[in-house]
Amino acid sequence: MSRLSDLVAKHQGLLDKAIEAAAARGYWAAYPEMPSGKIYGETAKDDGEAAFKAALNQPFALDVPGASGTVGAEQSPFGFDLGITYPKADVSAVIAAAQAALPGWRKATPLERAAVCAEILERLNKKSYEIAFAVMHTTGQAFMMAFQAGGPHAQDRGLEAVVYALKAQTDVPGGEVVWDKPQGKNPPLVMKKRFHVAPRGVSVMIGCSTFPTWNGYPGLFASLATGNPVIVKPHPGAVLPLAITLKIAREVLAEAGFDPNLLILAADSADAPITKDLCQRPEVKIIDFTGSSAFGTWLEDNCRQAVVYTEKAGVNFVIIESTNDFKGMIRNMSFTLSLYTGQMCTTTQNIFIPKGGIDTEDGHKSFDEVVQALATGVDKFLSDPARAVEVLGAVQNPATAARIADAAKLGEVVLPSKTLDHPYLPGARVHTPTIIKLSKADEAAYTQECFGPVSFVIAVDDADDAIALARKTAMEHGAITAGLYSAKDDVIEKTTEACLDAQVALSVNLNGGVFVNQTAAFSDFHATGGNPSANASLADYAFVANRFRFVGVRVPA
Amino acid sequence: MSRLSDLVAKHQGLLDKAIEAAAARGYWAAYPEMPSGKIYGETAKDDGEAAFKAALNQPFALDVPGASGTVGAEQSPFGFDLGITYPKADVSAVIAAAQAALPGWRKATPLERAAVCAEILERLNKKSYEIAFAVMHTTGQAFMMAFQAGGPHAQDRGLEAVVYALKAQTDVPGGEVVWDKPQGKNPPLVMKKRFHVAPRGVSVMIGCSTFPTWNGYPGLFASLATGNPVIVKPHPGAVLPLAITLKIAREVLAEAGFDPNLLILAADSADAPITKDLCQRPEVKIIDFTGSSAFGTWLEDNCRQAVVYTEKAGVNFVIIESTNDFKGMIRNMSFTLSLYTGQMCTTTQNIFIPKGGIDTEDGHKSFDEVVQALATGVDKFLSDPARAVEVLGAVQNPATAARIADAAKLGEVVLPSKTLDHPYLPGARVHTPTIIKLSKADEAAYTQECFGPVSFVIAVDDADDAIALARKTAMEHGAITAGLYSAKDDVIEKTTEACLDAQVALSVNLNGGVFVNQTAAFSDFHATGGNPSANASLADYAFVANRFRFVGVRVPA
Incomplete structure (x- = not known):
């Protein structure tokens, strides 16, 4: 042989x-x-x-x-x-x-x-x-x-x-x-x-x-x-x-x-x-x-x-409409925003929340309560520097770190970014994520990718408004990931339809060990190739079938 | 139901x-x-x-x-x-x-x-x-x-x-x-x-x-x-x-x-x-x-x-290097050049023949003998107008008919085009194909598609020269079909390699009822999508898989 x-x-x-x-x-x-x-x-x-x-x-x-x-x-x-x-x-x-x-x-x-x-x-x-x-x-x-x-x-x-x-x-x-x-x-x-x-x-x-x-x-x-x-x-x-x-x-x-x-x-x-x-x-x-x-x-x-x-680039989004597991949601999103200091093409940037707040298993929470819970969640999750650096890693490019300060000018900073000293790698470029509150009118800010540890919480009128805005931004500016928290079937259904229109994969009610910014090979597709964030998907027939051509050769028998 | x-x-x-x-x-x-x-x-x-x-x-x-x-x-x-x-x-x-x-x-x-x-x-x-x-x-x-x-x-x-x-x-x-x-x-x-x-x-x-x-x-x-x-x-x-x-x-x-x-x-x-x-x-x-x-x-x-x-558009070619069935070759090519008055995107335009002629089952034939046999073959095939119009049909666009006269200026006309009276459809725009002799130097003429009933016979140095020229013209100007007549395995092999480079389907030694300009669904691909004549092939995965996208929706169980 x-x-x-x-x-x-x-x-x-x-x-x-x-x-x-x-x-x-x-x-x-x-x-x-x-x-x-x-x-x-x-x-x-x-x-x-x-x-x-x-x-x-x-x-x-x-x-x-x-x-x-x-x-x-x-x-x-x-x-x-x-x-x-x-x-x-x-x-x-x-x-x-x-x-x-x-x-x-x-x-x-x-x-x-x-x-x-x-x-x-x-x-x-x-x-x-x-x-x-x-x-x-x-x-x-x-x-x-x-x-x-x-x-x-x-x-x-x-x-x-x-x-x-x-x-x-x-x-x-x-x-x-x-x-x-x-x-x-x-x-x-x-x-x-x-x-x-x-x-x-x-x-x-x-x-x-x-x-x-x-x-x-x-x-x-x-x-x-x-x-x-x-x-x-x-x-x-x-x-x-x-x-x-x-x-x-x-x-x-x-x-x-x-x-x-x-x-x-x-x-x-x-x-x-x-x-x-x-x-x-x-x-x-x-x-x-x-x-x-x-x-x-x-x-x-x-x-x-x-x-x-x-x-x-794209503007990934999560819609928070309601939840039956508020703590799980905050925990899950805190990890997502922290992982690799937001330097994933799949990290959530835009978080749409109804201005009137959301229903949870503990009753109604106002917009500001949700935002504050998220800020506190991230802050607590990263409170132990030794543990934090194992999630955050370091910032690859100094320009990404510089973007944190620029982003602070865009709206109200509800979670400021901090620099951390790495416990055993001095000189490491370690920053924690920032969360900035924007209004719906700040379209110029949230329709651009702000690559790195910057997320925007955006008050919207209601669930339909959130879905329409998410759909539009994904179609026009791209998105690789989409998330939804909702306890309502009709909201899940409408968001699914919007994600089919915008051709973006959707994760619903993630509250455990699966995160919106992670995909599993042989199961999840990475990007769809159907919006401006990517023209191809990992991996499907469209990704491979045009890399070669069939050339037929025929001869009479 | x-x-x-x-x-x-x-x-x-x-x-x-x-x-x-x-x-x-x-x-x-x-x-x-x-x-x-x-x-x-x-x-x-x-x-x-x-x-x-x-x-x-x-x-x-x-x-x-x-x-x-x-x-x-x-x-x-x-x-x-x-x-x-x-x-x-x-x-x-x-x-x-x-x-x-x-x-x-x-x-x-x-x-x-x-x-x-x-x-x-x-x-x-x-x-x-x-x-x-x-x-x-x-x-x-x-x-x-x-x-x-x-x-x-x-x-x-x-x-x-x-x-x-x-x-x-x-x-x-x-x-x-x-x-x-x-x-x-x-x-x-x-x-x-x-x-x-x-x-x-x-x-x-x-x-x-x-x-x-x-x-x-x-x-x-x-x-x-x-x-x-x-x-x-x-x-x-x-x-x-x-x-x-x-x-x-x-x-x-x-x-x-x-x-x-x-x-x-x-x-x-x-x-x-x-x-x-x-x-x-x-x-x-x-x-x-x-x-x-x-x-x-x-x-x-x-x-x-x-x-x-x-x-x-493309510049489809046939290489005539040698044959064991000269009559069958001429008959087959006469039909190809005549069918629908050459208005198929698959009709042969450039016919490369070694200037020293070719070996056949009846001995050696000179370049001019091969060309003449082809001209005579087409002419005889179309000698009965009633039968001819059932193969030729009519010319769709007057501009195509006008191109026949323009092409005559490009080289020596070895088969002039004729207009025919349709036996029962008066006013039908019926023309027979023309064959024009070019030299290798007339690149400007034969590297463009001359859509319609115009074919060029081009004298080349030898088989290798024919293959190289065919490969180059197909890669640079496109080709949907390629043909080869050769009784030699090494020539078939080299031409196949050239067609893989130029990504054009090859028909070898057609001498019966299958023609270079016809493909069969579910068997032959039409165009490869790999040269300038087409960016897609009928039909393969690449033709369909990018017309939709998979959008995954996942939710914790």
Whole structure:
């Protein structure tokens, strides 16, 4: 057996299970989310930390075709410079190398490609601790989140893209098909046909600074699994997690007999960015991007030669109409607003509450009582700094911290942001969330994404007003997540209809351990692709089926 | 049982068979292609012709919300004015009516929508003769082609889109899903989830003048089956086939309990076109277009609020490298170049032949001998006018006829075009194809689509040169079809690789009753969507999966 058929035999069962899971949409995960020695090995954490530390203040050893010189200026949001340098990519050289890698990969079957991808993910999984430290010290995520979201959850999202790609490619028979058309009394017309999976061409994945692996793996694996080489252009502030990823992945590709240049790191620096040049090259046929609306829209407008998948900004909302579990609601929302200092694309920004207040299991509460309870809830939740920093993490970008002060000018600050001293990482950029009271008229403020730990509580006339406003803002300005607290079926029904119109996923009455800003691979879709916050969803057929084309070849039998 | 559940029961078997057929890709058709009295009823042809004639010189009775006044100036390419008028659409009114129709249709299940679509197609099938006469006398197709391509083949392509839509929508469970995540010793997290199919919104299908039903039904049914209302904007020269279609379809929708305004005819006139205004409206979320590259590109560039599916121009090619059946090749290509006077988006334009000639079963033939054989083949095939007009049909647009004379200036005319008198339809615009010899240097001529009965024979250095040139022209200028004649495995292999690069379907050594310009639904894809000739393929997951979005709603159990 060849190395490749070994990989197919090894991973066929996992791929089958993943396909079943994606179809069933119940709970399933391929990679364990608990950073436990029993699962990952008793020395795994120490090994991972040691590997991370060994990488610091060194050139990162990774082959990048045609690179000359180095770049690298990553700073940990927890207060130190990484000091790592990476080969500086040359746009023409990486494109040429990626193109040269394509034909051999195209010859593999979809199942073979999926098995190679599954092997890459398995190896990445084993390095989850090392990747976790890399994610933590580039994004500012606290360790537990960096491990889970940066490791197994990202790997699950990667595998999800792989199996959707496999399903889409195998929708049509891979082997020879005989087409036999009766012609009455005459002999039938008989053709032999083969439907080749033809990858579109060079793919570019543009990494983001907050979730380089979680937001990056779906596009990377969707393109790779459908036969395309992928040039990975990391954010200059979060290169290491993707550099480690590619180092591991390139080893797997080479071992399986493929050109490792199917995955190339194209690192650049903030002062000499290559992304526009790279993405406008005619050879680039697919682009995946997570980041600002401005740059996402630029890509969509200026890279017309490529299929462009973007996740951009939005104004996520929660409507608080009534509840039978006021405490659970406050607890749940306090966690949501605090997690990773609001730096998730799924964090709630706009909280719509009727000005007349809401009904709860403890009777009616006024608008101000609800707002105050939320402010107090967040404050209490973060009252112990040692515990708080493990939820908050650190702020990735100083500009995000600066936005807190700007936001304070927009309305009445009902919860001021505080800076916290990290108990064991001095210099960490730790801020608590702020909550600001706005009126319905402050549309200019709440219809823009204010990325970071800033939420707005907005008094609305009533439930219908809240729903109409939420629907409108999501349709016009985008939203990845929506939440509703209501004890009334008709309100739930109306909000659901509004969310179908605005094409935003809805979480209702979350009061426990599931949060509006978290989605589970193989069950929840991340974004719908149907409003301005994103033009694609993780992961569905639309995310994978246009990364390759079926090319039929027919010949008379 | 409701009317709707009756329809599901009635069509479930057909839908299942169609899904199987699309997965197997062997021969299968839902609707019989033979215009036979035994199949369609002994009076069907007379009834269809009578219905067509009764429609002439009348206002067409079709409800169009908000219409005022009429439009209509269709002329039969066979030599008479149709004299039919249609309600003149108001853009705002048709959009408002379409939007109002959406919510009720969204509530139906994907299977219910598919069953309603199948019922529409069944009723259309029964009216295939009437539609055939309408197609014939708007497009210029000869009767047999108008019947087959305009009737059953178009219906098959419609059904194909319906079942792909059904597959994509039912990829995720339609009912409630329980998500149950273990929490070690603690109780599991349990969520109830529902994944709603949310249609994108108002869809516009822009009809073309040559294949109003065949090119129109896929987008129309893909959008409708995924829950979107469809505004049908016919070409002013080919309204009737789509008006009949909508009249039938609206009856089915109403009988099934839905708003007939899910399908609205938006007719305009050539001197007051509404297409740009309609397609730029923010409410329009999906556009399907077949036609010129100029307008297709305009739609892609200017209707960024919508998902835009375009089929545009291309430069289809055949490479003649060698053959073991010279006569069969010439016969096959003569039919291809003649059928519908070359007015198919799939007709071969560029014929690349090595300047040193080719090997055949009768020995070597020089370049000029091959060219001459092709010219003679076409000429002989069309030597009997009565038979010729049943293949050629008539030229839809006088501009196409004018292009023949322009093309004669481009190179040496090896087969001049002739005008023919139609034996029983005086005034019919009948022209035979022209073949023009170009050199490799005449790139400016052969890298543009010269729509209509114009083909170029181009002398190239050798097989490799032919393949390289074909690949380049297809990648840069698009191609929907590619053909190769070669008796050599390595040439077939190299051409296949080139077609994978250029993402164009390839037909090899066609010498019998299958032609490069014809594709079979449920087996061949029409266009790949991977080169400038089209950004979508009929029909695959990519064609349907982005017409709706999954919107998850989750609530703690």
